Amino acid sequence: MSGQEGCEYCSNFVYDEDYECYVCDMELDEDEMVRFLQGRTAGCPYFRFDEEYRIVRRQI
Numbered sequence: 001m002s003g004q005e006g007c008e009y010c011s012n013f014v015y016d017e018d019y020e021c022y023v024c025d026m027e028l029d030e031d032e033m034v035r036f037l038q039g040r041t042a043g044c045p046y047f048r049f050d051e052e053y054r055i056v057r058r059q060i
Contacts, residue, residue, distance in 0.1 A: 006043075006044070006047060007022075007024065007044075009049060009050055010024075010046075010047050010049070010050060011048045011049070012025045012026050012047075013025070024046075
């Protein structure tokens with residue numbers, strides 16, 4: 001996955017109750033934001049796969 005299409009799987013993609021939508025929780029600088037919005041990124045450098053079951057596996 002590259003660019004914006006993998007955002008829904010990223011642990012930094014969180015629901016913002018003020019805006020009532022999902023947003024990236026990372027503080028992108030102006031240049032990074034422009035590249036992201038224009039789709040000119042090969043992949044997000046902040047992408048972390050959201051493994052919600054990671055803690056459960058450690059407990060087993």
